[in-house]
Amino acid sequence: MKKYTHIDDIDNINSWIEEAKEIKANPLKNIALGKNKTLGLLFFNSSLRTRLSTQKAALNLGMNPIVMNVSGDAWGIEFEDGTVMNGTTAEHIKEAAAVVSQYCDVIAVRAFPSLTDKEKDESEQVLNSFVKYASVPIVNMESAISHPLQGLTDALTISENSTKKRPKVVLSWAPHVKALPHAVANSFTQAMQKMDVEFVIANPEGYNLNSEITKNTRITHNQNEAFKDADFVYTKNWSSYDDYGQVLNTDPNWMITKEKIDEAKFMHCLPVRRNVVVEDAVLDSDSSLVIEQANNRTYAAQLVLKKILEDL
Amino acid sequence: MKKYTHIDDIDNINSWIEEAKEIKANPLKNIALGKNKTLGLLFFNSSLRTRLSTQKAALNLGMNPIVMNVSGDAWGIEFEDGTVMNGTTAEHIKEAAAVVSQYCDVIAVRAFPSLTDKEKDESEQVLNSFVKYASVPIVNMESAISHPLQGLTDALTISENSTKKRPKVVLSWAPHVKALPHAVANSFTQAMQKMDVEFVIANPEGYNLNSEITKNTRITHNQNEAFKDADFVYTKNWSSYDDYGQVLNTDPNWMITKEKIDEAKFMHCLPVRRNVVVEDAVLDSDSSLVIEQANNRTYAAQLVLKKILEDL
Amino acid sequence: MKKYTHIDDIDNINSWIEEAKEIKANPLKNIALGKNKTLGLLFFNSSLRTRLSTQKAALNLGMNPIVMNVSGDAWGIEFEDGTVMNGTTAEHIKEAAAVVSQYCDVIAVRAFPSLTDKEKDESEQVLNSFVKYASVPIVNMESAISHPLQGLTDALTISENSTKKRPKVVLSWAPHVKALPHAVANSFTQAMQKMDVEFVIANPEGYNLNSEITKNTRITHNQNEAFKDADFVYTKNWSSYDDYGQVLNTDPNWMITKEKIDEAKFMHCLPVRRNVVVEDAVLDSDSSLVIEQANNRTYAAQLVLKKILEDL
Numbered sequence: 040m041k042k043y044t045h046i047d048d049i050d051n052i053n054s055w056i057e058e059a060k061e062i063k064a065n066p067l068k069n070i071a072l073g074k075n076k077t078l079g080l081l082f083f084n085s086s087l088r089t090r091l092s093t094q095k096a097a098l099n100l101g102m103n104p105i106v107m108n109v110s111g112d113a114w115g116i117e118f119e120d121g122t123v124m125n126g127t128t129a130e131h132i133k134e135a136a137a138v139v140s141q142y143c144d145v146i147a148v149r150a151f152p153s154l155t156d157k158e159k160d161e162s163e164q165v166l167n168s169f170v171k172y173a174s175v176p177i178v179n180m181e182s183a184i185s186h187p188l189q190g191l192t193d194a195l196t197i198s199e200n201s202t203k204k205r206p207k208v209v210l211s212w213a214p215h216v217k218a219l220p221h222a223v224a225n226s227f228t229q230a231m232q233k234m235d236v237e238f239v240i241a242n243p244e245g246y247n248l249n250s251e252i253t254k255n256t257r258i259t260h261n262q263n264e265a266f267k268d269a270d271f272v273y274t275k276n277w278s279s280y281d282d283y284g285q286v287l288n289t290d291p292n293w294m295i296t297k298e299k300i301d302e303a304k305f306m307h308c309l310p311v312r313r314n315v316v317v318e319d320a321v322l323d324s325d326s327s328l329v330i331e332q333a334n335n336r337t338y339a340a341q342l343v344l345k346k347i348l349e350d351l
Numbered sequence: 352m353k354k355y356t357h358i359d360d361i362d363n364i365n366s367w368i369e370e371a372k373e374i375k376a377n378p379l380k381n382i383a384l385g386k387n388k389t390l391g392l393l394f395f396n397s398s399l400r401t402r403l404s405t406q407k408a409a410l411n412l413g414m415n416p417i418v419m420n421v422s423g424d425a426w427g428i429e430f431e432d433g434t435v436m437n438g439t440t441a442e443h444i445k446e447a448a449a450v451v452s453q454y455c456d457v458i459a460v461r462a463f464p465s466l467t468d469k470e471k472d473e474s475e476q477v478l479n480s481f482v483k484y485a486s487v488p489i490v491n492m493e494s495a496i497s498h499p500l501q502g503l504t505d506a507l508t509i510s511e512n513s514t515k516k517r518p519k520v521v522l523s524w525a526p527h528v529k530a531l532p533h534a535v536a537n538s539f540t541q542a543m544q545k546m547d548v549e550f551v552i553a554n555p556e557g558y559n560l561n562s563e564i565t566k567n568t569r570i571t572h573n574q575n576e577a578f579k580d581a582d583f584v585y586t587k588n589w590s591s592y593d594d595y596g597q598v599l600n601t602d603p604n605w606m607i608t609k610e611k612i613d614e615a616k617f618m619h620c621l622p623v624r625r626n627v628v629v630e631d632a633v634l635d636s637d638s639s640l641v642i643e644q645a646n647n648r649t650y651a652a653q654l655v656l657k658k659i660l661e662d663l
Numbered sequence: 664m665k666k667y668t669h670i671d672d673i674d675n676i677n678s679w680i681e682e683a684k685e686i687k688a689n690p691l692k693n694i695a696l697g698k699n700k701t702l703g704l705l706f707f708n709s710s711l712r713t714r715l716s717t718q719k720a721a722l723n724l725g726m727n728p729i730v731m732n733v734s735g736d737a738w739g740i741e742f743e744d745g746t747v748m749n750g751t752t753a754e755h756i757k758e759a760a761a762v763v764s765q766y767c768d769v770i771a772v773r774a775f776p777s778l779t780d781k782e783k784d785e786s787e788q789v790l791n792s793f794v795k796y797a798s799v800p801i802v803n804m805e806s807a808i809s810h811p812l813q814g815l816t817d818a819l820t821i822s823e824n825s826t827k828k829r830p831k832v833v834l835s836w837a838p839h840v841k842a843l844p845h846a847v848a849n850s851f852t853q854a855m856q857k858m859d860v861e862f863v864i865a866n867p868e869g870y871n872l873n874s875e876i877t878k879n880t881r882i883t884h885n886q887n888e889a890f891k892d893a894d895f896v897y898t899k900n901w902s903s904y905d906d907y908g909q910v911l912n913t914d915p916n917w918m919i920t921k922e923k924i925d926e927a928k929f930m931h932c933l934p935v936r937r938n939v940v941v942e943d944a945v946l947d948s949d950s951s952l953v954i955e956q957a958n959n960r961t962y963a964a965q966l967v968l969k970k971i972l973e974d975l
Contacts, residue, residue, distance in 0.1 A: 067387055070387070075691055075694070075722075075723075077719060077722065079715065082424070085424060085425055085426055086424065086425060087419075087424075087425035087426060087442065087447065087450065087451075088450055090419065090424060090425070091391065091417060091419070091450075091451060091454040091455070092453075092454055094417050094454075095389060095417075095454040095455075098387075098389065098415050099387075103722050105715060105718050105719075107711075107714065107715070108423075108424065111423070111732070111735070112706070112709060112710065112711075112714060112732065113709055113710065113711035113714070114709055114711060114934045117937070121938070121943060122937065122938065123937075123938040123939060124936035124937050124938060124939050125840045125936065125939050126840075128936075129934045129936060130711065130933065130934030130935070131935075131937050133937075133946070133947075134933055134934065134935065134946070134953065134954070134957075135711065135934075137954045137957075138711065138712055138933065138954060138957040139711075139715060141716075141954065141957055141958040141961065142715040142716055142718075142719040142961060143715070143719075216437045216438075309442065309446055309450065310426045310441045310442030310446065310447075311442070311443075311446065312436035312437065312440075312441060313429070313434065313435075313436050313443050313445075314433070314434065314435040314436060315435060315436050315437050319433060322445070322446070323445075329446065330446070330449045330450060330453065333446075333449075333450040333453055334453040337453065337454060379699055382699070394736070397736060397737055397738060398736065398737065399731075399736075399737035399738060399754065399759065399762065399763075400762055402731065402736065402737070403703065403729060403731070403762075403763060403766040403767070404765075404766055406729050406766075407701060407729075407766040407767075410699075410701065410727050411699075420735070420736065423735070528749045528750075621754065621758055621762065622738045622753045622754030622758065622759075623754070623755075623758065624748035624749065624752075624753060625741070625746065625747075625748050625755050625757075626745070626746065626747040626748060627747060627748050627749050631745060634757070634758070635757075641758065642758070642761045642762060642765065645758075645761075645762040645765055646765040649765065649766060
């Protein structure tokens with residue numbers, strides 16, 4: 040595999056899930072595969088799970104992880120072509136990506152959206168610049184509009200915890216105090232579209248995701264109706280897509296409660312704000328899969344790195 | 352061993368000291384013990400010695416250390432139960448600790464006190480939350496009121512440098528420009544209470560440590576009297592405990608001088624402000640053990656990690 | 664080798680270049696040499712190439728790299744002797760260097776100049792304090808006035824790309840918006856003085872480098888004349904040395920263009936501001952060696968570390 044930047048880089052989600060389960064059952068089996076290979080983890084934004092689980096995945100494959108907080112540790116990077124660089128950026132991505140490719144066999148990048156410029160965010164400028172100018176495979180650790188390591192993790196978690204041939208999975212928006220990106224919701228939607236599940240999205244009016252991503256997925260503004268007979272309730276806040284990056288609604292009635300989700304399993308990518316997005320009673324119950332989801336981040340990353348290493 | 356958060360986790364200080372000496376004599380002997388095990392080092396505060404010596408200890412045991420500056424690298428963590436998280440914290444310790452436990456076989460945490468809220472500091476909220484919500488062993492890399500890796504280091508250093516069966520050890524307060532925590536003084540006191548030494552604490556009025564920690568240890572406000580026939584002078588500034596977190600005294604007469612300590616060995620956990628806490632002539636003399644103390648931090652940490660690994 | 668802080672630590676540049684080429688051809692040959700040895704990388708300033716390439720070099724030698732951003736991660740360090748440390752610095756270099764020497768077998772340091780105090784910058788206070796107070800070998804990852812890992816890299820790159828017995832090499836100043844250090848230009852000059860090249864420096868009036876460094880190297884204020892028949896054009900901005908640390912000139916006529924350098928190979932240490940220092944057409948052409956230069960940073964660092972490890 041030459042890159043992993045989008046859910047579409049998964050050629051067959053069912054076989055990937057099976058392979059991820061094998062890795063989870065025997066995580067050190069391929070520890071010779073990454074010997075003397077280096078994974079560069081470049082963070083333009085904060086990270087806990089992604090930072091640690093991707094390092095852990097690399098270690099399980101015998102790789103050497105090198106972590107860098109780009110903004111704090113290095114130089115301001117310029118992404119525009121042809122700029123006269125007399126401002127605050129000191130190094131162009133053309134050089135930065137090419138240079139890092141000399142030291143790292145694989146580069147993983149996290150770069151969040153602005154949430155102020157839809158067109159620019161959708162161009163995936165940072166991620167795609169790395170793909171374009173690096174000479175080694177790029178892994179997306181959450182970009183402006185995609186978080187495919189999380190989407191793969193979520194598919195694995197649903198597969199592991201499903202007791203039905205075709206479970207009902209609901210992606211529900213929930214309130215939050217800040218404007219958040221769409222990346223997790225987008226990649227979860229795209230992963231579910233590849234799986235044999237009954238998939239519904241519940242969000243308030245004005246909060247529909249990009250229709251080019253949701254396609255013919257059913258969207259409802261009635262959360263209770265969506266939750267009826269749900270097997271999995273995946274929760275995430277996102278800011279408005281139509282009124283781009285705006286917080287139009289903080290209605291606490293959309294918060295996830297134990298009563299609402301009944302017997303359904305609760306999922307969230309974390310970090311999650313307790314008693315804003317979801318009440319304590321859900322997270323502290325056996326219905327919550329969030330910690331196991333976080334655990335699966337390691338195996339999703341390890342599967343991706345394994346496929347990349349096998350193809351180096 | 353299931354955790355190392357307090358000097359009381361040392362079951363037998365003399366046997367621990369002997370084992371630490373064996374590790375120091377042959378630091379790579381157990382390099383197979385930590386193979387494919389990961390130590391997560393989580394810093395809520397600055398660190399030089401602890402940061403490097405704990406990593407070195409992990410490497411000597413063959414472990415993979417992963418370092419994270421929690422505040423800068425990840426998300427603001429909420430420690431209160433039942434909070435509606437609509438403020439600045441983005442992730443609850445319940446999730447954070449459980450999640451990090453998925454990636455790390457052992458978690459080491461540094462989190463200093465507020466020095467403004469005695470009750471909260473004494474509850475050891477951060478450290479104890481990790482102990483409560485993590486599913487792996489926790490190592491204290493200096494908490495609100497304890498620094499047991501330093502205390503163990505100091506016991507080892509005194510044992511190595513003692514020429515008497517029962518040396519006289521003085522813990523002396525010294526002046527400083529800032530309000531500092533009590534953790535080092537507390538853990539040193541508790542370590543000395545376990546050892547066969549004549550132990551005295553010298554501090555100005557208003558600077559007695561928590562009497563639940565000092566117990567029946569002799570406290571004097573007369574530094575010169577305390578230093579008489581001392582074999583070891585351990586120096587540390589701390590803010591007032593009774594007038595919690597306040598700087599009541601910066602009297603330079605309490606600064607440690609060569610003349611005052613005479614033939615005694617000088618100890619300090621570092622960092623130390625020269626010519627405020629102690630004069631150059633002491634630190635630059637053969638009486639100073641501070642560099643060897645810092646060296647012993649590696650072996651104290653390695654002993655603790657070894658005991659934890661043996662019990663995983 | 665006991666330290667690598669200056670180009671003068673290279674005893675024979677031609678044999679070093681040959682050895683660096685051998686390392687580049689077989690970078691993992693000496694992976695047993697650094698086993699269980701630790702390299703501490705201490706950054707007082709930003710770094711991309713140096714940070715990653717020096718880690719990569721250490722990994723190629725089997726060493727364990729430990730990275731620390733001194734300012735953010737640890738304590739403010741005092742470098743003056745005899746100070747009463749009642750200000751913002753919390754730890755003296757005497758302790759800091761001695762302590763880090765306990766945990767690291769080799770220490771690499773990056774510390775830029777103030778550009779406000781020539782005498783202090785030229786004293787190399789930070790670097791030389793580490794040399795003086797550390798008990799292990801010190802590697803200079805760019806100090807106030809020297810960047811010898813870059814100078815060695817550049818010598819290697821010229822040797823690899825030269826088609827003549829005695830190529831013409833021009834070091835040309837170029838404009839920049841900020842006041843930059845002299846370290847790269849100094850070390851490049853000193854490296855070229857050791858090689859069998861025709862070496863010329865081109866810079867505007869008021870921008871001559873320290874004459875104790877340039878010695879009898881030819882300096883011209885006529886860039887076009889310097890570029891005539893040049894084989895290599897090495898470009899770098901620096902602030903004025905005579906009018907210390909000032910930006911006297913931002914004349915865009917000094918920017919490097921494809922037309923100006925004609926057939927010459929273009930070199931720069933990076934990061935480089937496009938269309939300020941050099942136009943896109945140069946960097947995006949086959950004449951540019953900048954990415955290969957960055958690649959060679961690994962092998963220069965690896966050669967230095969190898970020589971140090973062989974002598975531990």
